Amino acid sequence: MPEIVVDNLTHTFGKGGAEALTVLEGINLTFENGSFTSIVGTSGCGKSTLLKMMAGLFDPSDGEMRLDGEVISGTDRRRGMVFQQDAVFPWMTVAKNISYGPRLRGASNSEQREIEAKWTEMVGLKGFEDRWPRELSGGMRKRVDIGRVYANDPDVLLMDEPFGALDAQTKERMQTDLLEAWQQSRKTVIFVTHDLEEAIFLSDRVVVMSARPGRIQHIENVDLPRPRKDEMRLTDEFIQIKRRLWGMLDH
Numbered sequence: 221m222p223e224i225v226v227d228n229l230t231h232t233f234g235k236g237g238a239e240a241l242t243v244l245e246g247i248n249l250t251f252e253n254g255s256f257t258s259i260v261g262t263s264g265c266g267k268s269t270l271l272k273m274m275a276g277l278f279d280p281s282d283g284e285m286r287l288d289g290e291v292i293s294g295t296d297r298r299r300g301m302v303f304q305q306d307a308v309f310p311w312m313t314v315a316k317n318i319s320y321g322p323r324l325r326g327a328s329n330s331e332q333r334e335i336e337a338k339w340t341e342m343v344g345l346k347g348f349e350d351r352w353p354r355e356l357s358g359g360m361r362k363r364v365d366i367g368r369v370y371a372n373d374p375d376v377l378l379m380d381e382p383f384g385a386l387d388a389q390t391k392e393r394m395q396t397d398l399l400e401a402w403q404q405s406r407k408t409v410i411f412v413t414h415d416l417e418e419a420i421f422l423s424d425r426v427v428v429m430s431a432r433p434g435r436i437q438h439i440e441n442v443d444l445p446r447p448r449k450d451e452m453r454l455t456d457e458f459i460q461i462k463r464r465l466w467g468m469l470d471h
């Protein structure tokens with residue numbers, strides 16, 4: 221069953237005003253349940269805007285998005301978002317950050333412990349449960365962020381350049397770990413990135429957007445086998461996809 225449908229979506233900031241700016245035009249996309257899709261495109265083509273609208277942070281000026289047939293409007297824990305800047309609470313330990321959402325919804329102490337144990341392990345933070353965010357590296361804080369979103373048990377994870385601020389080595393490790401968590405949970409993931417290699421490595425599909433106003437320029441199905449291995453980045457098939465997509469972007 222299709223999970224998210226973006227139906228003829230157009231978005232103009234300040235519509236009707238002198239400074240009106242159309243950033244997205246005529247976007248039609250379907251994200252299948254459990255799929256991993258990346259969205260790439262030159263800076264300013266509206267990738268973050270599209271993702272934020274899927275999160276329900278604001279409504280499109282035309283068209284609509286539906287999750288299982290229901291029009292998306294407003295935020296909902298079924299759609300969890302991870303931003304580039306981590307959103308970890310500095311006054312809570314790793315475990316408390318992770319169980320924040322369930323605690324807010326009245327989960328019992330034992331349910332919270334269970335969720336903390338499951339997700340600290342899944343995001344590679346076992347043994348760090350009682351640490352404070354100030355004691356963690358950037359990559360570890362990102363893991364807390366991802367664990368916290370997963371702990372809410374969303375249907376869809378919306379990730380806006382979550383690894384953009386990390387060094388190359390940490391980034392590669394985070395990509396592999398994210399894929400492992402995704403393969404176990406099979407949530408639908410929509411992942412915005414500037415990094416073509418990251419997009420290809422992670423995804424079933426890479427959506428290429430044209431420069432502003434962003435339109436869908438191309439959809440690349442990535443048929444590399446899973447589980448993905450780091451060495452795949454060096455295969456001819458991988459490099460060919462990268463070259464093809466690179467040629468489509470405005471540099």
Ligand SMILES: Nc1ncnc2c1ncn2[C@@H]1O[C@H](COP(=O)(O)OP(=O)(O)OP(=O)(O)O)[C@@H](O)[C@H]1O
Pocket residue numbers: 233241243261262263264265266267268269270414432
């Ligand atoms: N709230 C807003 N009001 C007015 N214009 C906005 C607003 N948010 C974004 N924009 C503009 O919309 C365009 C698209 O922005 P968006 O952040 O979606 O692009 P992007 O593709 O994610 O860019 P980048 O890759 O650089 O993050 C930009 O020109 C930006 O200045």
